[in-house]
Amino acid sequence: MACSCKEKTTVVVPNKKVVLRRHVTGFPSEEDMQIVEDRVGLRVPAGLTAVLMKNLYLSCDPWMRGRMRKHDEVDARPTSASDFVLGEALLNYGVGKVVDSTHPEFKAGDLVWGMSGWEEYSLITQPESLKKINHAELPLSYYTDVLGMPGLTAYAGLMKVGRPKRGDHVFVSAASGAVGQLVGQLAKIAGCYVVGSAGSDEKVSLVKTKFGYDDAFNYKSEPDLGAALKRCLPDGIDIYFDNVGGETLDVALMHMCRGGRVAVCGMISQYNLEEPYGVRNLYCIIPKAIRVEGFNVSGYFDMYASFEEVVAGYIKDGKVSVVEDVVEGIERAPAALVGLFSGKNVGKQLVAIARE
Amino acid sequence: MACSCKEKTTVVVPNKKVVLRRHVTGFPSEEDMQIVEDRVGLRVPAGLTAVLMKNLYLSCDPWMRGRMRKHDEVDARPTSASDFVLGEALLNYGVGKVVDSTHPEFKAGDLVWGMSGWEEYSLITQPESLKKINHAELPLSYYTDVLGMPGLTAYAGLMKVGRPKRGDHVFVSAASGAVGQLVGQLAKIAGCYVVGSAGSDEKVSLVKTKFGYDDAFNYKSEPDLGAALKRCLPDGIDIYFDNVGGETLDVALMHMCRGGRVAVCGMISQYNLEEPYGVRNLYCIIPKAIRVEGFNVSGYFDMYASFEEVVAGYIKDGKVSVVEDVVEGIERAPAALVGLFSGKNVGKQLVAIARE
Numbered sequence: 001m002a003c004s005c006k007e008k009t010t011v012v013v014p015n016k017k018v019v020l021r022r023h024v025t026g027f028p029s030e031e032d033m034q035i036v037e038d039r040v041g042l043r044v045p046a047g048l049t050a051v052l053m054k055n056l057y058l059s060c061d062p063w064m065r066g067r068m069r070k071h072d073e074v075d076a077r078p079t080s081a082s083d084f085v086l087g088e089a090l091l092n093y094g095v096g097k098v099v100d101s102t103h104p105e106f107k108a109g110d111l112v113w114g115m116s117g118w119e120e121y122s123l124i125t126q127p128e129s130l131k132k133i134n135h136a137e138l139p140l141s142y143y144t145d146v147l148g149m150p151g152l153t154a155y156a157g158l159m160k161v162g163r164p165k166r167g168d169h170v171f172v173s174a175a176s177g178a179v180g181q182l183v184g185q186l187a188k189i190a191g192c193y194v195v196g197s198a199g200s201d202e203k204v205s206l207v208k209t210k211f212g213y214d215d216a217f218n219y220k221s222e223p224d225l226g227a228a229l230k231r232c233l234p235d236g237i238d239i240y241f242d243n244v245g246g247e248t249l250d251v252a253l254m255h256m257c258r259g260g261r262v263a264v265c266g267m268i269s270q271y272n273l274e275e276p277y278g279v280r281n282l283y284c285i286i287p288k289a290i291r292v293e294g295f296n297v298s299g300y301f302d303m304y305a306s307f308e309e310v311v312a313g314y315i316k317d318g319k320v321s322v323v324e325d326v327v328e329g330i331e332r333a334p335a336a337l338v339g340l341f342s343g344k345n346v347g348k349q350l351v352a353i354a355r356e
Numbered sequence: 357m358a359c360s361c362k363e364k365t366t367v368v369v370p371n372k373k374v375v376l377r378r379h380v381t382g383f384p385s386e387e388d389m390q391i392v393e394d395r396v397g398l399r400v401p402a403g404l405t406a407v408l409m410k411n412l413y414l415s416c417d418p419w420m421r422g423r424m425r426k427h428d429e430v431d432a433r434p435t436s437a438s439d440f441v442l443g444e445a446l447l448n449y450g451v452g453k454v455v456d457s458t459h460p461e462f463k464a465g466d467l468v469w470g471m472s473g474w475e476e477y478s479l480i481t482q483p484e485s486l487k488k489i490n491h492a493e494l495p496l497s498y499y500t501d502v503l504g505m506p507g508l509t510a511y512a513g514l515m516k517v518g519r520p521k522r523g524d525h526v527f528v529s530a531a532s533g534a535v536g537q538l539v540g541q542l543a544k545i546a547g548c549y550v551v552g553s554a555g556s557d558e559k560v561s562l563v564k565t566k567f568g569y570d571d572a573f574n575y576k577s578e579p580d581l582g583a584a585l586k587r588c589l590p591d592g593i594d595i596y597f598d599n600v601g602g603e604t605l606d607v608a609l610m611h612m613c614r615g616g617r618v619a620v621c622g623m624i625s626q627y628n629l630e631e632p633y634g635v636r637n638l639y640c641i642i643p644k645a646i647r648v649e650g651f652n653v654s655g656y657f658d659m660y661a662s663f664e665e666v667v668a669g670y671i672k673d674g675k676v677s678v679v680e681d682v683v684e685g686i687e688r689a690p691a692a693l694v695g696l697f698s699g700k701n702v703g704k705q706l707v708a709i710a711r712e
Contacts, residue, residue, distance in 0.1 A: 294644065
């Protein structure tokens with residue numbers, strides 16, 4: 001018996017992707033990646049429970065560097081996610097619109113964010129990991145930063161790991177970055193005195209004027225990091241929110257107060273080094289009873305809904321500002337990602353590849 | 357009008373002391389100290405609220421090394437206590453008997469432990485810091501170790517910082533030392549699988565047979581610390597109780613499980629180095645969400661009373677064993693202290709200077 005339903009035809013369109021050409025050692029370069037053009041049918045294939053997503057914004061985040069490395073028996077560095085596969089699209093959190101769905105929770109037209117490919121269209125076979133965008137009245141790109149993964153990272157890291165108290169002295173490195181810009185503003189809202197470091201005078205100015213940090217310094221032009229910390233935080237540091245690791249972490253340890261907390265979010269200074277920096281001042285944590293705690297956002301998605309409401313409210317009330325560094329077009333994504341590691345970006349780096 | 361009361365005469369006796377001759381850089385030597393003979397009146401001087409204590413047991417602890425250093429602007433390493441004063445007796449927790457007291461809480465004959473001098477008799481001008489010995493039916497020397505400062509350090513560090521759960525895999529360095537021996541036994545009582553490292557085959561044997569560790573290794577004869585950890589703890593480490601710092605800490609970080617805790621109690625491998633070891637594997641704490649927490653006993657004296665009852669009970673029930681390395685006579689105290697830093701002691705190092 002022939003099927004009586006009218007078969008829908010599947011429109012097939014081009015699908016540009018950013019794929020990894022080779023695994024990376026040292027600093028990544030644009031040549032490590034390649035733009036390739038594939039084709040994609042704009043329907044979820046029959047028999048699959050999945051979502052076909054049109055990607056609108058790709059997010060460039062330092063943690064992607066770990067997935068560009070080849071982890072093997074020789075290089076057994078722990079990682080929070082599997083290595084990128086050569087010849088396949090890079091993966092990261094992004095913002096998109098549902099084109100087709102066979103999953104009951106999603107329908108065509110839904111705006112979502114979550115783990116997706118660096119390509120124009122992605123077939124998401126684990127749609128449970130996607131989240132619907134509840135504040136489409138705000139710029140959708142915010143779901144790559146202040147309302148997305150970096151925002152939740154900042155919020156959970158400061159609130160759950162740093163645990164600020166009114167009057168605490170907080171130091172944030174990479175203070176103008178996607179995470180740092182929100183950490184400082186949340187710490188101010190929590191009643192703290194907040195100092196940031198950044199890698200250019202322009203960023204330092206942004207940190208102070210746009211994000212309301214009490215003070216900030218350019219670590220590249222300071223001859224002595226310890227002297228800079230002593231000048232800006234003469235009474236010491238209660239919370240150090242670490243985005244960079246390396247020497248900054250080492251020196252900050254010497255300036256921590258008794259009972260201080262180091263919330264270790266990232267170590268961007270270390271990701272491209274084959275021989276990591278050796279931290280010599282760890283013994284400080286004993287006499288001063290300091291907690292140094294690493295964390296990553298994967299442990300905190302259960303608090304996403306409350307985070308989204310709180311921070312969307314702050315944005316609407318003008319209590320939180322956002323600075324984004326947006327490039328247009330998927331072709332420019334490799335350069336944007338590489339630029340992160342030399343601090344070329346000012347604010348959150350992202351790539352706009354389509355406008356709905 | 358002449359006073360009608362009969363003036364008590366004050367007996368004056370010799371008082372040998374161990375004094376610091378010079379501040380120490382690098383490894384301490386016996387020549388950094390000197391035995392001098394002073395004299396002391398066996399009465400609290402008129403007008404003073406104090407306790408005159410006859411010292412019975414002196415305790416040798418690694419943390420004393422920090423106080424032998426001269427801290428100045430050039431060497432601004434944080435410390436939990438002031439530098440020892442040249443020409444004065446060294447200070448540490450010890451066990452003694454009250455000879456005379458003008459403090460209402462103490463009377464002659466009381467057995468006490470607390471901060472005292474390395475001398476035969478000490479005038480304690482802050483007697484509030486002394487604690488009465490509630491279990492004199494146990495060896496009094498236990499109040500230099502399992503029921504004293506090292507015991508409370510082990511208990512608080514494991515329970516409050518490490519927070520063991522049944523089935524956790526626990527690694528303890530310096531496992532036969534004053535702190536390590538109790539940590540392992542408490543972790544076993546808490547239902548953990550416990551592995552220790554120590555610096556001789558004799559100590560390794562002690563750790564396994566006397567303290568009931570599930571496994572142990574001699575770090576001095578292992579060609580590869582990482583391989584030793586992988587062999588003894590193939591599923592990784594949930595809690596690392598660190599007494600040594602340096603390379604052991606660095607390698608252990610690579611073997612921590614997700615959500616692991618490093619309770620950093622001491623870094624004896626580092627105390628005599630002018631240039632501390634650089635820890636390269638700290639980045640592990642991010643993907644694995646590891647907490648590295650320094651602590652010192654000073655934050656936990658409020659739990660001493662409950663600790664004393666719990667651990668005294670364990671000792672009486674045969675659940676906790678104690679191994680002490682006792683030398684006789686104050687003249688041998690400098691050598692005993694110096695020996696700590698080459699691991700000469702087997703078990704808790706202490707000095708018996710009088711028997712009541």
